[in-house]
Amino acid sequence: xxxxxxxxxxxxAVASCTDDFEDMNTSPNSPSASGSDNLAPVFTYVQRHxxxxxxxxxxxxxxxxxxxxxxxxxxxxxxxxxxxxxxFSYNAGWTDAAWDDPYSKVSxxxxxxxxxxxxxxxxxxxxxxxxxxxxxxxxYQRMTDQFGAIPYSEAxxxxxxxxxxxxxxxxxxxxxxxxxxxxxxxxxxxxxxxAGNDIVYGGDVSKWIKAxxxxxxxxxxxxxxxxxxxxxxxxxxxxxxxxxxxxxxxxFAVDRDYTNxxxxxxxxxxxxxxxxGPAARWSMSNTLVDALKANNDPRLFAFAQPIEGGTxxxxxxxxxxxxxxxxxxxxxxxxxxxxxxxxxxYSEGSDVMPSxxxxxxxAELLQAEVALDAGNLATAQTHFTNAIQxxxxxxxxxxxxxxxxxxxxxxxxxxxxxxDQIALQRWFAAYTYGYEAWAVSRRMNVAExxxxxxxxxxxxxxxxxxNTVGGADNVLPxxxxxxxxxxxxxxAGVEQGNSLNGGDDVMTLKLWWDVN
Numbered sequence: 001x002x003x004x005x006x007x008x009x010x011x012x013a014v015a016s017c018t019d020d021f022e023d024m025n026t027s028p029n030s031p032s033a034s035g036s037d038n039l040a041p042v043f044t045y046v047q048r049h050x051x052x053x054x055x056x057x058x059x060x061x062x063x064x065x066x067x068x069x070x071x072x073x074x075x076x077x078x079x080x081x082x083x084x085x086x087x088f089s090y091n092a093g094w095t096d097a098a099w100d101d102p103y104s105k106v107s108x109x110x111x112x113x114x115x116x117x118x119x120x121x122x123x124x125x126x127x128x129x130x131x132x133x134x135x136x137x138x139x140y141q142r143m144t145d146q147f148g149a150i151p152y153s154e155a156x157x158x159x160x161x162x163x164x165x166x167x168x169x170x171x172x173x174x175x176x177x178x179x180x181x182x183x184x185x186x187x188x189x190x191x192x193x194x195a196g197n198d199i200v201y202g203g204d205v206s207k208w209i210k211a212x213x214x215x216x217x218x219x220x221x222x223x224x225x226x227x228x229x230x231x232x233x234x235x236x237x238x239x240x241x242x243x244x245x246x247x248x249x250x251x252f253a254v255d256r257d258y259t260n261x262x263x264x265x266x267x268x269x270x271x272x273x274x275x276x277g278p279a280a281r282w283s284m285s286n287t288l289v290d291a292l293k294a295n296n297d298p299r300l301f302a303f304a305q306p307i308e309g310g311t312x313x314x315x316x317x318x319x320x321x322x323x324x325x326x327x328x329x330x331x332x333x334x335x336x337x338x339x340x341x342x343x344x345x346y347s348e349g350s351d352v353m354p355s356x357x358x359x360x361x362x363a364e365l366l367q368a369e370v371a372l373d374a375g376n377l378a379t380a381q382t383h384f385t386n387a388i389q390x391x392x393x394x395x396x397x398x399x400x401x402x403x404x405x406x407x408x409x410x411x412x413x414x415x416x417x418x419x420d421q422i423a424l425q426r427w428f429a430a431y432t433y434g435y436e437a438w439a440v441s442r443r444m445n446v447a448e449x450x451x452x453x454x455x456x457x458x459x460x461x462x463x464x465x466x467n468t469v470g471g472a473d474n475v476l477p478x479x480x481x482x483x484x485x486x487x488x489x490x491x492a493g494v495e496q497g498n499s500l501n502g503g504d505d506v507m508t509l510k511l512w513w514d515v516n
Contacts (some may be wrong), residue, residue, distance in 0.1 A: 025114040031457040039116050039123050040197040042109050043132070047199050048265075049105040052141045052254035052355035054268045054453065058454040063271070065146075066434020068323055070427070070441045070475050071287040071452040073434075076325030077335045077450040079278040083400050088455070092484045098146060099483035102139070107156030110136050115382035127192035127205060130184035134212045137174040137181075138252075138357060141219055144170045145439045147512050149500035151493065162231050164497035167512040168228050171219055173235045182241060182500045185209050196268045199254050206243075211252050214244045214363045221369055221445050226513040239370060248394045249311065252358035255290065258348045267355060272346035281346075283338035287452050288431075289320035291424065295410040298402070302395035303431060305343065308336035324464065329463035335491035345432060353432065361391035361429040362436075368422050372413075384422065390430050442514050447476045477507045478514060 009025060064087045068072040075082035110132060115121060117129040144150050144167045152170045154162035185205050197204020201211075220234035245251070258269040271280055284304045292300035293315050301313050310317025321338045322329065344353045364387035371380035385406060390497065392402045405411060413421055423444035430437035440446055446452035455474045458464025468474050482505055486493050494505065503509040 007380075008273070012410070023209055029409075039128070041195045042113050042116075043128065043194045044197040044199055046109050046113060046132070046135055047254060049102070049109075050135060051200065051252075051254065051357050052265075052267065053101070053320070053405075055274075057097050057101045057357075058267050059271045059280070061092045061102075061146075062434045063268075063482065064094055064438075065098060065477075066438045067282075067432075068285075068434070069235045069287050069475075070430070070434055070437035071323050071447070071450070072427075072431060072437055072466035073288075073341070074283055074285045074321040074323045074325075074338070076321040076323065076330050077278060077333045077338060078331055079231065079282060079335060080281075080330065081279045083325070083330045084327055084469050085455070086087070088322050088324050088466070088507075090481060095480050097487060098480055100485055102143060103155065105141055107151075108158075108190045113154040115294065122260040125186055125193055127188040128194055130181040130188075131178055131192065131198075131205075131208050133177050133181045134208055134215070135290065137212070137215055138454075140170060141174060141215065142435050145435065145511070147482060147497075148479050148509070149497035151490075161493050164500060166500040168223075170225065172230050173221050173260075175209050175216045175230060176217050178212045179234070179237055182209055182212050182243075184210070200252060203428065204210055206429055207250055210243045210245050210250055210363075211358060213238050213241050214358060214366065217244070217370070218362070221243075221366060222439065223513040225515050229513070235418075237433060240282075244367065245358065245360045248360050248390055250360055250363075251354075251356060251394070253354035253356045255354045256352050258352050265315035267352075268346040269352060273348060281335065281340070283335065284318070284320040285339055287450050289339060290319050291450055291484035292428075293318070295408065296405070297428075298393055298397045298405055299392060299428065302397050304339040305341070307339055318483065319371055323452065324465050326458055326464060326466040328461060329465075330456070332463055356433050357436075359391065359394065359429050360428065361387040361394070364390060365426050365429060368393045368413075371396045372418050377413060377415055377418065380418060380422075384413055384425065385411065387425055387429065391425075420445070424449065442478060443516065445516050452476060472507045475508060478510045479507060481505050481507060 008313070012117070063073065063344065064082060068087060075086070113132040114129060114303055116123050117125045117132065140150070149164045149166050150170065151162035152165045152173070185208055187348065188205060190205055191203045192198070192205055197279075201207040216234055217238040218230040220238065223229040224231040224235070230362065232497070252492065256267040256269065257265045262268055274280070289304065292303070300315060300318055304313065304318055306312050306317035307319050318339045321333060344351050347353075350421070364383045368380040368383035368387065371377075371383060388406065388411060389402055392405070422445050423440065426440045426444060427437055427446045430440055453476045455465040457467045457473070457474055465474070482497060483492050498505050501509055
């Protein structure tokens, strides 16, 4: 383990004095692949850190950045630690968390797992090797969608200053690798050797094939309008394969356990309950609440709680806060006057929600977009309906309410607005997975559709949005800046990344696929 992790020092920050920075330091009890043919613990370790991060990065990457940049959750209320658009104005420590922690925990262990299960390796196993490559695809898709150009081929290999590769190259390579992994998985048995260590799918190879194929369709559609993408061929291959997440049982997720003292396991529960009062807690955004209210969407009552003293199921008692509010807005807004997320998200009970990276609803909506592009509105409608029903069922919306919603005209695709309708449902389907919700907001114009693409600065003494010049510059952030540790330890790589991204290292620079 020491050998593997020593290779990762290029990414690791100097320890901070804050409580959470214990997660930035390597645990001597972490799993090891060095000199061993038992890689099962490494398999679990990678899944846990790639798909159900510790409090440290769950809080920063998926909440402070992803879910807020997607305008789904907010910190704009009195008593918050994150007022005055914190995060929209550049914060080196938080940005470093979104880079250093994932790279230090995942990259080297992915390399060890892939190389250790390759042909002629001590623990040779074609199924594990292919699944590890699928996990690599999920992980680096998330990373490049946050930063743009990133270390990829050399990440975690021990190269002191790994090269940065363009988002185009990373996307194209992942999509090709997913195709190869799918072929390899189709040639193995129904259950893989590390079933007991597989905290995503419990060893079910067929579900890994579905996840891999759904991921490559997600990526291909995201990149389809970008220069130099291979999306057309990938979309055709994915549709020909035909294996996608096909029910809520296929949800790509990792369970959380609030009873486990290790904050790697209890996720949002730990963030919500560790500190008294609203300091680290969050509310629903007004954008999400109002978008659900607009079409009488019953997911409003599943996603959120009524305001204090309000009545569950009465839409008037569900109120969201603006995202990125200034001090005047925050000081005038009590936490209790806004709706909180469904208690299952931060619960200390047995019903706590898992960490979700991909849903069945998304798989149906991806296929709806393909059908729409092919001019087949009827097929697109079938997938659209399946997605809405499946997602509502996942959130335990009553069957009668689902039927009522699906009978409403808003649940019927109209050719002129079908793309926007699918986009909005993609945004809903990514709720709680801020990384993906933010990507959908950027690529599918949801931010423009719902009006959160800009954050106009309020006048002095006027409640409204904070001034984020020098950070997001009063618009929806397009990417995160590189880690200050990467700048310090791999300046040439960061300079290369900036060049590949086509501009300075700023939050307003559009990514390769963001052409809309």
